[in-house]
Amino acid sequence: MEVTRKNYKDCLNTVYSAIEEADFLAIDGEFSGISDGPNVSALTNGLDTPEERYTKLKKHSMDFLLFQFGLCTFKYDQAKSKYITKPFNFYIFPKPFNRTSPDIKFICQSSSIDFLASQGFDFNKVFCHGIPYLNQEEEAQLREQTEERRNQHANGVGTPSFISPSSSKGSSHVPEEHKDFINKVVEKVEALMVNSEKTLDLEPCTGFQRKLIYQTLNWKFPKGLHVETVETEKKERYIQISKVDEEERKRREQQKLEKEQEELNDAVGFSRVIHAISKSGKLVVGHNMLLDVMHTIHQFYCPLPEDIQDFKEVTMCVFPRLLDTKLMASTQPFKELITNTSLAELEKQLKESPFKSPQVETAEGFPSYDTAQEQLHEAGYDAYITGLCFIAMANYLGSFLTPPKAYISARSKLIEPFFNKLFLMRIIDIPYLNITGPDLQPKRDHVLYVTFPKEWKTSDLYQLFSAFGNIQVSWIDDTSAFVSLSQTDQVQIAMNTSRYAESYKIQTYAEYIQGKQQEKEKQT
Amino acid sequence: MEVTRKNYKDCLNTVYSAIEEADFLAIDGEFSGISDGPNVSALTNGLDTPEERYTKLKKHSMDFLLFQFGLCTFKYDQAKSKYITKPFNFYIFPKPFNRTSPDIKFICQSSSIDFLASQGFDFNKVFCHGIPYLNQEEEAQLREQTEERRNQHANGVGTPSFISPSSSKGSSHVPEEHKDFINKVVEKVEALMVNSEKTLDLEPCTGFQRKLIYQTLNWKFPKGLHVETVETEKKERYIQISKVDEEERKRREQQKLEKEQEELNDAVGFSRVIHAISKSGKLVVGHNMLLDVMHTIHQFYCPLPEDIQDFKEVTMCVFPRLLDTKLMASTQPFKELITNTSLAELEKQLKESPFKSPQVETAEGFPSYDTAQEQLHEAGYDAYITGLCFIAMANYLGSFLTPPKAYISARSKLIEPFFNKLFLMRIIDIPYLNITGPDLQPKRDHVLYVTFPKEWKTSDLYQLFSAFGNIQVSWIDDTSAFVSLSQTDQVQIAMNTSRYAESYKIQTYAEYIQGKQQEKEKQT
Ligand SMILES: Nc1nc2c(ncn2[C@@H]2O[C@H](COP(=O)(O)OP(=O)(O)O)[C@@H](O)[C@H]2O)c(=O)[nH]1
Numbered sequence A, B: 001m002e003v004t005r006k007n008y009k010d011c012l013n014t015v016y017s018a019i020e021e022a023d024f025l026a027i028d029g030e031f032s033g034i035s036d037g038p039n040v041s042a043l044t045n046g047l048d049t050p051e052e053r054y055t056k057l058k059k060h061s062m063d064f065l066l067f068q069f070g071l072c073t074f075k076y077d078q079a080k081s082k083y084i085t086k087p088f089n090f091y092i093f094p095k096p097f098n099r100t101s102p103d104i105k106f107i108c109q110s111s112s113i114d115f116l117a118s119q120g121f122d123f124n125k126v127f128c129h130g131i132p133y134l135n136q137e138e139e140a141q142l143r144e145q146t147e148e149r150r151n152q153h154a155n156g157v158g159t160p161s162f163i164s165p166s167s168s169k170g171s172s173h174v175p176e177e178h179k180d181f182i183n184k185v186v187e188k189v190e191a192l193m194v195n196s197e198k199t200l201d202l203e204p205c206t207g208f209q210r211k212l213i214y215q216t217l218n219w220k221f222p223k224g225l226h227v228e229t230v231e232t233e234k235k236e237r238y239i240q241i242s243k244v245d246e247e248e249r250k251r252r253e254q255q256k257l258e259k260e261q262e263e264l265n266d267a268v269g270f271s272r273v274i275h276a277i278s279k280s281g282k283l284v285v286g287h288n289m290l291l292d293v294m295h296t297i298h299q300f301y302c303p304l305p306e307d308i309q310d311f312k313e314v315t316m317c318v319f320p321r322l323l324d325t326k327l328m329a330s331t332q333p334f335k336e337l338i339t340n341t342s343l344a345e346l347e348k349q350l351k352e353s354p355f356k357s358p359q360v361e362t363a364e365g366f367p368s369y370d371t372a373q374e375q376l377h378e379a380g381y382d383a384y385i386t387g388l389c390f391i392a393m394a395n396y397l398g399s400f401l402t403p404p405k406a407y408i409s410a411r412s413k414l415i416e417p418f419f420n421k422l423f424l425m426r427i428i429d430i431p432y433l434n435i436t437g438p439d440l441q442p443k444r445d446h447v448l449y450v451t452f453p454k455e456w457k458t459s460d461l462y463q464l465f466s467a468f469g470n471i472q473v474s475w476i477d478d479t480s481a482f483v484s485l486s487q488t489d490q491v492q493i494a495m496n497t498s499r500y501a502e503s504y505k506i507q508t509y510a511e512y513i514q515g516k517q518q519e520k521e522k523q524t
């Protein structure tokens, strides 16, 4: 089901109940880009530590926009022995809520945009009809603002933040230069009170003048008036004053309150879906989902914390139970059976023996996806097949039980080992980021950190280390790389030979980490 | 005429001849945003110097994308006493040309995107079918790369940049770890030479391996082979080897050369239109065109220079003759007659007495715009009505001649006073940036630079200066503003009274400029 700003409000209850009834959820995001600095391979160095990877992604990937969010809910139907799916494809765009709301800037990376364009992505749906959102702080601010405005209008006194330091004379103080203006307004209102008109439209004026009008009228005419700010077609704001009896006045105030509440909810927008996912506590499945998780938190909850430990804690609040199908497919017993863990290939392989295509059915009223007709890189479809992959792999685990079980639920102990471990792309010796515990710390005694002139190629490194047998090169940037030797005891020999080299420099991995640590301490 | 990547090549000659025959050109750009930092009013402070304004726009506005470029050519037809117009609306997008071409990142500002969306802007046309472009340096680099690749393939020796520092043994040197691979390729080619096959497709391999294959084959089989890199559907690159006689080999080389040349021109893309405009030396008209000019140079020529003087020089190279209709409308004799100089309003007012609607006709084969059905904020339309405004104002100047003239050409002396002066938005006392000379230096002796706590409002400033009569406030940010007093001799009094103030601080404008200058010197 496609969800945009136009049908969002009508769909919200459908989304809520789909989440509520589900056994597990699958998600996927599409972004306006991946890296605003280093190219992708420098961003994902084979010998990053989890902390380095997190820091790089946070620094270089978070200013892009998550502009399509796929959610597919899976509910097991015992009677049919099938999962019933409800796929949603949300278009997201931070349309400014009003004149004071944040005017979000985001980056687009041409290669990513071009890739999505080639897949038939509909940018107009994003930019013209995307659902807005607020993070928690923006939401709190907006609630506060609304509250303040309400108080100000209601009693005319103004909350402290509206009293500027010098105008301590309080609510009735009108600065000299506005006195004329305000007196004329009062005269007009006095006329309104005795003539036969029902309403009076004032001329458009500044926000400060409007504030003065509210204060003055509330003070001079505590009863019999309803005062409201209205916007012209040209977005000029003016004040409309209506004569009303007390009952009508209260009714209007109530109406206004409800309208404000609704506008507020509209502004929180898509974040409400994420809040519902969090609150449900359901298992959330994704494929290679670290960036999806980071973007979701960054965009709909809070700016990402500096420290990876804090990030893990926030993640557990937002997504209490995660499972990454790329990590699952790269782990025993799947590792030996699956040659290519990219989502499309994985989905194909899991249809073949020894795996079994999961039995699924799209819920009534939802457009059904056909995996034969690939719609890859539409977030809703990607979430859907991610869910299929999870089911196929989970059920495969059931085949080892005695007696074998054809259906393994999302609550089964069998899948617990895969919980809360997010796949770390291309890191040679650390398969995952462990959200609920300390990360693996593999030995890197055989790794050298080499710096050299930027004319060097991989072949120069092979040549330099030709005496050491098989080596593995992990480029960092165009003047440095990690070189992994096949034998740790050769490290010292390499270090010794390099002592007098002028064009290049070698450090052990331990020295490199120490240097980085010192740099970090210097900065703080 | 709408021009995208799809019809761009077919249109190019139409564009060239329209420019060539024109009396003048009108342009307009649409951008993905305006400011990535300060809000618009801080970006356009009423007391900026031209230099400050340029520096701020360069810093905060150039990372957005100019993604729609409007060009409308105007040619006067003596017989018909009418201008014949050819409007073009180009969609622009930096689609990466190949794997090594720059992967441009650009910013989008939600309020700008939302505004364009509300005007019916078609983002899919931009992102899916936008015409690519290169600036001068990128173009030069690409030409060089192509040249190098050609040399390498032709003689197998490799130009210096392909010889890495340690592989000084020259072209025939194959690193140890690739020897096996290359030997197998040679065996396969030897088989090809004697069997009945015409072509041989090698397995996909790395760029370095391809380089080695080219070098080895050119050296071992100088005749009878054509070697070419081909891309699979999955974008994997592999080498295809064909048996050919000498004539066929030359023909294929020639074909390849032509194809390379064409690809190169395609990559330069939209920049070629800008080059044609520059070369024509025609008068280029725009409305409030400083940002259009800056973006055009930045995107299609070169990164903007630090120094405003250098910017003026580059501008004169790219656009030898400019005219800004907003500046013209804000200058005598138009200033008194025109109350609102925004493009849409200006166009309307210039239809009324004492002005005359210009006589124009759309050239055959071009869709004609109807000014009654406003299509504002489509760049092609905006360029079109900018041209109309220019004609109406120019012709109005003719009415002062004796005898009055109804038609004033773009070459008339009457419009020379308006050349090369770009409107400076919202600056109180400097109407324009003078591209061909020094800028105006109005006295600012009556201006104070005031800093204060961020709780202050405009009313606090009015209160603070209440003894000084009429003042004018120009906000800089939320803790500083310029305050213009109505009388210069009050400046000293204000300075004296503020001496012991704690919550705020006052400096004269001269002190403020001096402070800024010192800061700048410290940085360099
Ligand atoms: N000096 C030099 N730098 C390289 C070479 N290959 C890769 N790099 C650097 O390492 C980064 C990552 O390279 P690589 O892993 O090959 O990925 P790719 O450049 O994205 O295809 C590149 O952006 C370069 O900065 C090379 O042969 N010589």
Ligand SMILES: Nc1nc2c(ncn2[C@@H]2O[C@H](COP(=O)(O)OP(=O)(O)O)[C@@H](O)[C@H]2O)c(=O)[nH]1
Pocket: B039, B040, B041, B042, B453, B454, B455, B456, B457, B458, B475, B476, B477, B478, B479
């Ligand atoms: N402290 C304070 N800052 C203000 C006030 N009004 C404007 N500013 C600052 O000056 C900047 C420009 O303000 P203004 O010219 O009113 O334009 P706008 O904020 O874009 O509508 C704002 O972004 C604020 O940083 C005010 O009343 N108090």
